[in-house]
Amino acid sequence: MRTIAIIKGMAGFLAAIAVWELVRATGTIDSRSLPGIGAILQSMISGLATSDGLMPSVLATLRTWSMGLVIASILGTVVGVALALSPLVETVTRPIVEFLRPVPSVALIPVALLVLGIGLPMQLFMIVFAAIWPVIFSAKAGVEGVDPRQLETGRVFGLSRLASIWRIVLPAALPNIATGIRTASAIALVLTITVEMLVGRPGIGSFLENVRLNGLVTEMWSAIVLTGIVGYLVNGLFLMLEKRLIPWSAEHHV
Amino acid sequence: MSRSWGTSALLWQLCLIGMLLAAWQVSATLWPAPYLPKLQTVLASFLNFFHGNLLFSAVLPSLYRFAIGFGVAVLLGSFIGLTLGYLRGLNEWVRPILEYLRFLPTVAILPAALLLFGATDGMRIFVIAFGSIFPVILAAMDGARRVDQVLIDVARVNGLTIPQRIFRVILPAVLPAIFAGIRIALSIALVMMVISELIAANDGLGHFILRSQRLFQTANVYAGVLLLGAIGFVLTACMLAIEGRFLAWYKGWRGAADAI
Amino acid sequence: MRSDRAFRSSSEGVAVPSILAVESISKNYGSAPVLDGLKFEQRPGEFLSIVGPSGCGKSTLLRCIASLMQPNSGSVRHKGNTFAEPPSWLSIVFQDYSRALFPWLTVRQNVAFGLHHIGSRERDERVQAAVQAVNLTHAIDLYPWQLSGGMQQRCSLARSIVVRPELLLLDEPFASVDAQTRIDLQDLVIDLSRRMNLSTLLVTHDVEEAVYMSDRIVVLSTRPARVVEEITVDLPYPRDQLATKETPDFLRLRHQVYTLIRAQAKSNNN
Structure with a gap:
């Protein structure tokens, strides 16, 4: 039961990410202001790994x-x-x-x-x-x-x-x-x-x-x-x- | 608290306030410091808010942004929350992301809002609405989920259509929860209004306070804070009055339930 | 017209369509069977009680009859026809009176709840009449929390009869009120159902209540519920809390029903 709830919750997050990427793809907002989720996560991980970020x-x-x-x-x-x-x-x-x-x-x-x-x-x-x-x-x-x-x-x-x-x-x-x-x-x-x-x-x-x-x-x-x-x-x-x-x-x- | 010492309590309260004000005034006179203006200058600055220039450059812009941002949060938040709560199966799907957005400290989205909207009123309204909408959504959602199945059964037996069920059963049943959410949203919306004006604005109360501080016009700073407090107080009082009007049944009902 | 109860004629060989026919319905929650091929009929104007051991699925049965829930198999017919949504000829008094009233509506508004399709003038008159019928006129503008348990249940009752149903379902309606209130409510319901020529289906676990109020009793087994026996109660009307309950017939019926229920409980324990 509990794992099912977690999977559903993750799916909710994925749906939000999909909406984000969709907005980027349609170009309603300048894509320079709206980087891709992949790039954001990558920057977050490298920021957490380095000692001056x-x-x-x-x-x-x-x-x-x-x-x-x-x-x-x-x-x-x-x-x-x-x-x-x-x-x-x-x-x-x-x-x-x-x-x-x-x-x-x-x-x-x-x-x-x-x-x-x-x-x-x-x-x-x-x-x-x-x-x-x-x-x-x-x-x-x-x-x-x-x-x-x-x-x-x-x-x-x-x-x-x-x-x-x-x-x-x-x-x-x-x-x-x-x-x-x-x-x-x-x-x-x-x-x-x-x-x-x-x-x-x-x-x-x-x-x-x-x-x-x-x-x-x-x-x-x-x-x-x-x-x-x-x-x-x-x-x-x-x-x-x-x-x-x-x-x-x-x-x-x- | 008995009636008999109601008046003496009032006297004590006045006494304490008087003493604090006197202490302020005495220190302001004896040890003048930039951060300790005399009370009469603060009062004069405070009164300046209600006429002419300051009314239009400080008070009204703030109230305008607050009203729209908070209004959007309440209406949209109730609608989204009710829908999500009524469709019970959706809860597990959407709750984690909603909780995430709710506990995201809202100031953090200010830089993003500035980037996307620029230093505009749209940005400030967005920040106010974004900050205060999640408590309303979650409260309405939980309220709608907790509506007693028996009440919905009564509605079905009486042949109510789904829109009728929403307006005649779910909405009134959820109203107490929505109001609880709105009360939290109100103070968040005020805070976001001030923050958005502190960081990027050329009018509004937040901007006025920050500018006065930089120009060392301390009486103006205190007067601005005083006015914000007064606005918060009046808005809270208004909301309690509206709540009392709509939820008279709820107070008695809760009271009776607690007594059992 | 009521003195000669309609269902009596059927026993004399004249076919009267049943107001309610429960035809072999079964219901499972997941893999757990709750109702197991239940089958019985109710004749027009009849006061029918369903008794069974606690937790045997009586409320599930009622929800299936009201079409608040669909059985897994079998059907429920009204005068020969099936139905899918809670129909307008049926009304329910729910068990938990404190939860079943709308806390934000007064007695008047609660009673008027089901009359949304009716003009305000007629609505007012019917609400007044229903409230009077349950002796709540003095409390008509009070909110539910201001009422005692018995008054709340009378308000529920008024809300159910004001829509003029053919069939009134009562789901353990007196389960959580005190003894004196329960007696008053029992007599009120008997009186109303006879005056309004209602067919009444009472679900209860109280044997004495079932015998005192009914024309016929359907006894259910423990879960999954089946019909164990149907017992006709031919006690004369008007019924009286003292006189009726002291008659040998009453005692005999009570003994009979109680023995059946106890046998069920025992077979379940073994």
Whole structure:
């Protein structure tokens, strides 16, 4: 069953590739802008094999991305749990949250440039600012969804408040938090690449900008395709980790 | 939250906002820095958006691109998603490629869009639509796949034709899922609007913010961010209102289902 | 006119075409047979029940009869004719009431669902009448989630009778309501089917319910389902939850049907 599904999925990809090649063949779009899939894949593989092309860019992007995501996950969980446990703090800060949340994160890049310059801190700040929201809200929802009976059980067994947060609230909220982090990981990747593209920090983003400005069309497409693979793998990795590390998550039973 | 401390909560909220604004103003006065303009200059810049030049060179171009790109994503995405979901057998064929495109960080296609369309409005609209269409497609598709077989049986027993089944059974049943997808699409579309203007434009809010930053007109930068936040807030509120209007039944239904 | 039930005449030798003839239908899911050459007839105006052990394929049978599904062999005829799509003379009340109502429509709109081809004036009148017939007038503008389980099932019932079917199919309609509601619904269905001169086909696993409500009972075997026996229930009308169920005839029939079902379950276990 599973291999059949994989074959069908591959067929879907092949059909998309066929459409691409068809567009090239009919000449609706200048074929210089639209290299063949074979050439793109070849350029991608050789780019990954050499030490001064795609590979270092991908690694740089992944390094910054993971740093930002770790910070956003920890900070977001702490803030989310705090907001859930303290209705007072939640109420008082609500207008600020409601004001900050709808700001399209990338619009803050110029502001971050002004205040923090063009270094790593600025990039990390942008990643964290954009990616923290899903973690905060899922952690908050997770904690608020903890069954009061479980907390009562904890009290019956004489757990202190801190111990009951650590041993009951966090595990119960973990499936939610994990989902939030998975959403955050995709957002963080977008922000990492955007900042690279705009301010030239090393990574896929600046690689893309460079090859575009130099008219290296095939290299550009190969970097785009590879970025998609990275995004796909990142999501898959998080799904796998969730299944492994949080077997009690209700999401797997659906 | 009880009503009785509703007013005191409001006071606390105002208090915190007041304190933050005061702290800003005091630091701006005592330690002037380029990135810390006084509040009154930010406010003046903000008000500039609503008349004359800036309205036409910054606000309206952005809104225009957003409206078309997002509109295309919602309509086309719902249509594609519903079709793919209704034809259940197609799921395994198309899902991997759709998932791939969905998790492709959309900024990465900006260089390609620039190459294919040039620095035009068409390019920006394409990028906005491309970025926000996949959440809508996948949500509509999953929604359509999950429509209860019993409801379709009821429609068949009552002699509904296939178009009638789609409009009277599938579409209403899928609407909650589509709205969930649209909510995700909305914030992506806004982000893509700004990015496309930051990277290649000579008008629009993104361009205005970036240019102001390069000219060290920091009050303008903050005012632009403020306006974008306000636009995001208003759009979200509008969408929730539309959702509430169309999905009143869904809230109660979900609530009742959760209670069991 | 109803006092002399139409099907009685057939037993006196006058040929009456059956409203429904199930002719040796078989159905497999993959290689697993579910229905195995089922064969029975229903006469016009008859209240027929199908009982069988749990999971014996009763719902599959109903879906085949309604033409929601095609059997692998055999056919279903209405007055001698076969049909391919769910026909307009037939209506179904589905088992799972919470899933079978459209959550985005009110009671009124749910009941009107099948009347899309009818002018609004007549539609309104018929909806009103159907809703009144099931005692839901006070809840006509409520949404399904605002109704109790029994009320939801009455709404389903109204939606099925408002199209004025000749044959009403009931798929374990009272399976998930509480005991008191179930009793009320049973009497409501008996009353409606007699008043409207409906032929009613009830699928159930509740022996007592089948005996209490029916004119005749078809007992099925375990999967793959075959007809084990047909039993005529000649209890007088009107039926009463207390009086009818205390008659020796009722007890005898209940004993007979229950014994058949239990034998089936046992043969399956061995």
